Amino acid sequence: MKRHKGLIGQVFIFLLSFVFSGSHGELIVSALSPMRVDTLAGANLTLTVFFSGAPDPALTWFKGPLPVVTWTIGSDSPADVAEKYREVLRLEPNGSLSFVHVPLGYDGNYTVEMTKSGLGTASVNFTLRVFEPFQNATVTAFPDLIQEGNEEFLLQYRMLRGVVEHQLWFFNGHPIAEEDSLRYSVRAASLAVREPHRNDAGRYTVSLSNPFSNVTLHLNVTVFYGPDEPRIQINPVQDFYVSEDSLTLSCQAGGSPQPLVEWTFDGETLADSQDGVLNLSRVQTSQGGLYTCLLRNQKTGVQRQQSIELRIYERPPGSPHCSVLSEDNLSLQYGCWWSGGTPPARLSFPEFSEGKGLENFTLTKNASVELDGKIVTCQAQHPVQNNHCSVTAKNPQNFLPTVRTHVDPEGKIVASIRCLSRATPPAVVSWFRGGEPVGDGSLISDDTTRLDIRHRNVSMLLVQNYTCTCRNPLGDRRKDVHLQGPSISNFSLFPHKDGTIVTLTWEVPPASIVTGFDIQMSGPPLVSAAANVTQSKGSTDAFRTILPKPGSARSADIFHLNPKSTYHFRVVPRALMIEGPPTKAHRIGPGHEQSYPSQDIRP
Numbered sequence: 121m122k123r124h125k126g127l128i129g130q131v132f133i134f135l136l137s138f139v140f141s142g143s144h145g146e147l148i149v150s151a152l153s154p155m156r157v158d159t160l161a162g163a164n165l166t167l168t169v170f171f172s173g174a175p176d177p178a179l180t181w182f183k184g185p186l187p188v189v190t191w192t193i194g195s196d197s198p199a200d201v202a203e204k205y206r207e208v209l210r211l212e213p214n215g216s217l218s219f220v221h222v223p224l225g226y227d228g229n230y231t232v233e234m235t236k237s238g239l240g241t242a243s244v245n246f247t248l249r250v251f252e253p254f255q256n257a258t259v260t261a262f263p264d265l266i267q268e269g270n271e272e273f274l275l276q277y278r279m280l281r282g283v284v285e286h287q288l289w290f291f292n293g294h295p296i297a298e299e300d301s302l303r304y305s306v307r308a309a310s311l312a313v314r315e316p317h318r319n320d321a322g323r324y325t326v327s328l329s330n331p332f333s334n335v336t337l338h339l340n341v342t343v344f345y346g347p348d349e350p351r352i353q354i355n356p357v358q359d360f361y362v363s364e365d366s367l368t369l370s371c372q373a374g375g376s377p378q379p380l381v382e383w384t385f386d387g388e389t390l391a392d393s394q395d396g397v398l399n400l401s402r403v404q405t406s407q408g409g410l411y412t413c414l415l416r417n418q419k420t421g422v423q424r425q426q427s428i429e430l431r432i433y434e435r436p437p438g439s440p441h442c443s444v445l446s447e448d449n450l451s452l453q454y455g456c457w458w459s460g461g462t463p464p465a466r467l468s469f470p471e472f473s474e475g476k477g478l479e480n481f482t483l484t485k486n487a488s489v490e491l492d493g494k495i496v497t498c499q500a501q502h503p504v505q506n507n508h509c510s511v512t513a514k515n516p517q518n519f520l521p522t523v524r525t526h527v528d529p530e531g532k533i534v535a536s537i538r539c540l541s542r543a544t545p546p547a548v549v550s551w552f553r554g555g556e557p558v559g560d561g562s563l564i565s566d567d568t569t570r571l572d573i574r575h576r577n578v579s580m581l582l583v584q585n586y587t588c589t590c591r592n593p594l595g596d597r598r599k600d601v602h603l604q605g606p607s608i609s610n611f612s613l614f615p616h617k618d619g620t621i622v623t624l625t626w627e628v629p630p631a632s633i634v635t636g637f638d639i640q641m642s643g644p645p646l647v648s649a650a651a652n653v654t655q656s657k658g659s660t661d662a663f664r665t666i667l668p669k670p671g672s673a674r675s676a677d678i679f680h681l682n683p684k685s686t687y688h689f690r691v692v693p694r695a696l697m698i699e700g701p702p703t704k705a706h707r708i709g710p711g712h713e714q715s716y717p718s719q720d721i722r723p
Contacts, residue, residue, distance in 0.1 A: 146173040149234050149242040152216075156247045158331045159222060161283075166218040167230060167246045174236035179215045182231040189217065193234075224250050224283065253333035254282035259326055261341055267420045268318050268345035275324055276310040277337060283330055284309070290325040318345045318376065346375020347415035350426035360431040364402045371396040371413030371426065379415040379424075403430070409462045410478075429463055435504035436461030436479075442498050442511035446545040446593050452491060452513055455482045456498035466501040487593030515595035516541035521588060523603065525633050525671050525695075532574040533695055535581055535633050539588035540569050541597050547590035554584040578605060578633055578695035604632045606693035606700030613706035619683030620647070622708055625675045626691050636694045639667035639676050640702065643687035643709070647680040663690060663705075685709050 152168040159165050171177060176194035180187050189211050191199035199211040208226060210218040215232065227250040233243040257279035266273045275289075289296040289304075289311045296304050296311070305312040313320055321343040327336045350373045361367060371381050381396035382389060386409060390398060396413065412427045440458035447453060454472075458465045459479040467481035471494070474483060481498070485491065492515050500507045519541040528534050541547045549568040551558040558564065563572050571588070575581050586601040610627040628634050640663040669676055681687060686709030693700040 147171070147177060147234060147236050147239040147242045148173045149232065149244050151244045151246070153246075155245065156249075158249045158251065160332055161224050161250050161252045162221050164218070164220055165222065166212065166216050167232070167248070168212075168216045169214070169232050169244055171215060171234055171242070174234075174239050177234040177236040177239075179211075180233045180235075181209075181211070181217050182233065184228055191215075219248075222248075222250055224252065226250055249331075251283040251285070251330045251332050252281045254279055254328060254330075254335045256280035257282065257328065257335045257337060259324075259337040259339045261339060265420060266316055266341060266343050267422070268316055268343055270316055272305075272312050272314045273316050273341075274310045274312050275326070275339060275341070277326055277328065278309070282328075282333065284328050285330040286328070288327040290327070291320075292322045293325070316343050318343050342376075344376055344417065344419045346417055347373040347379040347422065347424045348375060349373065350413055350415050350424055352413055352426050352428050354428060361403055361408075363404055366399075366401045367403070369398040369400070369411060369413075369428065371398075371415065373415045373424065375415070375417050377417070377419060379417055382414045382416065384412045384414060385409060408433075410464060431463060433462060433503050435502060436465050436500075440465070440467070440498055440500040440507050440509040442496075442509035444496070444511045444513045444545055446487075449548050449591060450487065450593055451484050452487050452545070452593050453482055453484045454496055454498075454511065455480075456500070456509065457481075458500045458502075458507065461502050461504075463503070465507075468499050468501075469496055470499055471496050489594075492594045512544065513594060514542075514544045516543040516547040516590040516592060516597040518597060519590065519599070520630070521599050521601050523601070523631050523633070525635055527635050527696065528574060531696075532576050533578055533581060533633060533635060534572055534574045535603060537571045537573070537586055537588065537601050537603075538569055539590055539599060541590035543590065543592045543594075545592050547592045547596075550589045550591065552587040552589075555587075576696070578698045581633055602631055604629055606634045606695045606698065607632045608637075608691055608693050608700070608703050611691055611703035611706070613689060613708060615708050619708075620679065620681045622678045622681060622687075622689065623675060624678065624689055624691060624706075626703065627674065628693070632693070632700075633695050634693045634700070635671040635696055637669040637671070637673060637676075638665040638692040638694060638699075639669060639678070640664060640690050640692055641666045641678070641687055642705070644682065644685045646678075647682050663688070663702075665692075681708070683709075 148171060150170040152170050153166065157165065176192055178192050179190065181189040188202045188205050189199055189209060191211055193215055201209050201211070208220055208222060210220060212218055215234065217230065217232065219226065227248050230246045230248055231243055233241060235241045257277060259275060259277040262274045262276060289306060303314055305314065311326070321341055324339050324341055325336060328334060350371055353370045355368045369383070373379055383398045384390060400407065408430050410427050410429050412425050414423060414425045416423045436458050437460050440456055443455045445453045445455065454469060456467045457480050458467065464478040466476055466478060468476040469483055472483060472485065491513050493512060495510050495512050497508050497510045519539065522538045524536045526534050539549050551564060551571045558571065571586065573581060582603050582605060586603070587598060588601065589596050589598045607629055608626045609629055612625045614623040614625070616622065624639065642661055642663045644660050667676055667678070678689070686707060688705040688707050690702045690705040692702040
């Protein structure tokens with residue numbers, strides 16, 4: 121092996137030949153420099169070769185499988201060096217490969233291959249490793265705060281410069297065995313300590329080395345833990361206490377650092393001390409209830425608590441309250457509340473066998489068909505009075521999607537699709553466009569029941585089909601929504617008795633996108649200009665718009681008709697400037713009846 125620290129020429133000669141026989145001679149390629157070379161980044165070096173047995177062979181240098189230099193020895197043409205390597209690689213006249221100020225990243229396997237027609241191919245392999253000396257090396261722990269029970273913590277070393285060949289880790293001066301993979305994991309530039317325990321606190325050392333440099337780093341690690349299980353003691357010990365009695369409560373637990381202790385009663389802080397002692401002198405009935413000791417590790421923020429009850433009876437106000445919710449939309453969380461009593465009311469769900477609670481009790485159950493429509497009762501037990509409440513979970517009920525359309529301040533059509541299904545717990549709505557989930561959350565309302573899609577061109581709103589799925593843990597309901605262009609259904613005409621007024625009514629299909637309507641008429645002009653009618657000039661046989669209506673309208677009154685004249689009316693739906701098919705025309709007046717199907721007459 122050769123270590124390069126300077127310029128070309130510092131070479132130990134090591135002769136290795138690879139011979140391939142041909143029909144008229146031998147092509148021999150030899151390595152005149154070590155086949156394994158360690159060097160510092162920025163040094164100059166040469167992988168020196170010698171060949172014999174054939175004049176001017178074709179030569180190729182490879183870095184791994186990649187050819188980086190090709191040339192025919194003795195050729196007047198320059199060597200072809202891969203563009204990426206031209207700043208560093210130089211080919212010598214005898215085929216040797218020189219590196220100029222070799223940078224990091226140039227280490228690897230290099231192979232020279234020479235070929236001569238009729239004499240075969242010969243090659244030699246080199247291994248180059250490029251290092252840097254260590255500079256400004258440090259070791260740190262992550263996270264900064266190491267807590268007992270975490271998944272792991274990492275010790276990582278960093279340096280301004282340097283390439284590490286070997287790393288060895290020690291704990292309190294003892295080598296960390298790689299075989300102990302259940303506790304430790306040695307990784308690139310780090311040591312992982314899995315499931316840290318308080319016994320993992322101590323001095324960690326890492327020794328780093330390469331052929332040109334070495335360094336040893338130390339770090340003292342503290343593992344914070346606790347509070348451990350709190351312990352409450354009461355003195356004197358009695359089943360209950362009466363007015364004017366005095367007693368002492370103490371609360372202790374191990375931890376690092378020593379946990380702070382806080383006593384609370386009815387939500388009020390009574391004491392905050394290191395020793396955890398609470399003195400109660402000459403107690404009154406108002407002081408009966410649940411005393412809670414809250415222990416807090418001021419470094420980790422971890423809290424634990426323990427409670428003890430001093431008995432003075434008082435019925436909780438009101439009645440218990442039941443609910444059924446779902447946080448993950450997979451399970452049912454039954455809840456029961458009846459708070460304020462002394463002692464707290466004991467709560468349970470007799471339909472289920474799992475546990476009981478005080479004042480505020482929740483129980484999570486896997487959703488099942490048996491729970492759909494099942495009345496679940498909470499039994500609330502208290503020494504003064506027992507009580508109960510009930511709740512029923514139901515799957516999403518059948519529903520019909522609705523579509524509402526308006527124009528936003530930017531002039532875009534907004535189609536609002538709403539899917540609302542009655543369910544307990546409330547159903548969460550998922551939206552799909554063209555079979556793919558709608559990824560833009562800004563299009564979906566906060567309660568997930570409405571999807572707003574918008575565009576200036578109504579045809580772009582009709583490209584995709586939409587699907588909504590209302591789901592709670594007990595089931596789901598799915599509806600497909602196929603948006604339609606502007607259209608009208610159930611167009612009707614109702615004349616008034618005197619023949620001077622007519623009322624038009626119409627309906628819009630549930631999925632139709634409509635922002636407005638044009639009321640059109642053919643026939644003679646109206647008797648006089650009215651505030652709600654726009655007169656138009658032109659042929660009396662041609663339909664003309666006499667009254668625009670907004671997209672929310674479903675009726676229109678036309679005034680000032682001549683009872684002796686014949687009129688035809690129709691309605692044209694619009695989505696901004698896009699017209700939908702007009703309705704079939706309705707006639708009013710004494711004249712002969714004419715038919716104006718929407719597809720034959722255009723305004």
